[in-house]
Amino acid sequence: MSVSTASEKQSSWAILEKRAHERCALRGTKLTPLRLSVLRALWSANEPVGAYDLSDRVGIEAGGRRMAANSIYRVLLLFTELGLVRRVESRQAYVVARDGDPGSDMFFLCDGCGAVTAIDQPQLAALLTSQASALGFRPHHQVVEVAGQCRTCAESQSIKEQT
Ligand SMILES: [Zn+2]
Known part of the structure; x- marks a missing residue:
C-alpha cells in the first residue's frame, strides 16, 4: 500500500x-x-x-x-x-x-480488510471490446471486480497458518 x-x-x-x-x-x-x-x-x-x-x-x-x-x-x-x-x-x-478510460478499470477487493485497489489496464478494455464485437454483443456497461485477499491479509493469514 x-x-x-x-x-x-x-x-x-x-x-x-x-x-x-x-x-x-x-x-x-x-x-x-x-x-x-x-x-x-x-x-x-x-x-x-x-x-x-x-x-x-x-x-x-x-x-x-x-x-x-x-x-x-x-x-x-x-x-x-x-x-x-x-x-x-x-x-x-x-x-x-482514476482519470482514464472507464472500460480499463479493474478493482481488486479484499474480503479481509475491505481494501480496494483500482488499476488501469488498457489491454483489458481492448480485449473486452474485441470479444464483444466477435459475439456481436453491444456492451453498455462493464465492471471487472476481483474478490480475494490483499497482500497484507494474505501474509497475516499465512503467518497464522504457520503457527
Ligand atoms: Zn486485506
Missing part, C-alpha cells in the same frame, strides 16, 4: 477539484457546494463508500446536518456519468475514479 504525503494529497485534491469543475462546465452545470462536499467526502474516505454512509459524512462536514440520501444519489449519478466517480458494484459503493 502506498502512503502519500500531505502535500501530494493536497495536490491530488486540487487536480480532482479542477477536473470536476471542468466536467460540470462541459455538461452545462455547476459544481455546487453540495456536489463539491460529496466529492470531497468520497475522496477523503480512501475506500468505497455507500450513499447512506456518504450522506452521514457530508452531513458531518456541513456541521451535523444529514443530507438526504436521494440528493447524494443524484450527485453520485451525475459524477458517475461525468467519469469522476465509479460504482463498485459488488460493494454497492462508490470510489473516486
Whole structure:
C-alpha cells in the first residue's frame, strides 16, 4: 500500500477539484457546494463508500446536518456519468475514479480488510471490446471486480497458518 504525503494529497485534491469543475462546465452545470462536499467526502474516505454512509459524512462536514440520501444519489449519478466517480458494484459503493478510460478499470477487493485497489489496464478494455464485437454483443456497461485477499491479509493469514 502506498502512503502519500500531505502535500501530494493536497495536490491530488486540487487536480480532482479542477477536473470536476471542468466536467460540470462541459455538461452545462455547476459544481455546487453540495456536489463539491460529496466529492470531497468520497475522496477523503480512501475506500468505497455507500450513499447512506456518504450522506452521514457530508452531513458531518456541513456541521451535523444529514443530507438526504436521494440528493447524494443524484450527485453520485451525475459524477458517475461525468467519469469522476465509479460504482463498485459488488460493494454497492462508490470510489473516486482514476482519470482514464472507464472500460480499463479493474478493482481488486479484499474480503479481509475491505481494501480496494483500482488499476488501469488498457489491454483489458481492448480485449473486452474485441470479444464483444466477435459475439456481436453491444456492451453498455462493464465492471471487472476481483474478490480475494490483499497482500497484507494474505501474509497475516499465512503467518497464522504457520503457527
Ligand atoms: Zn486485506
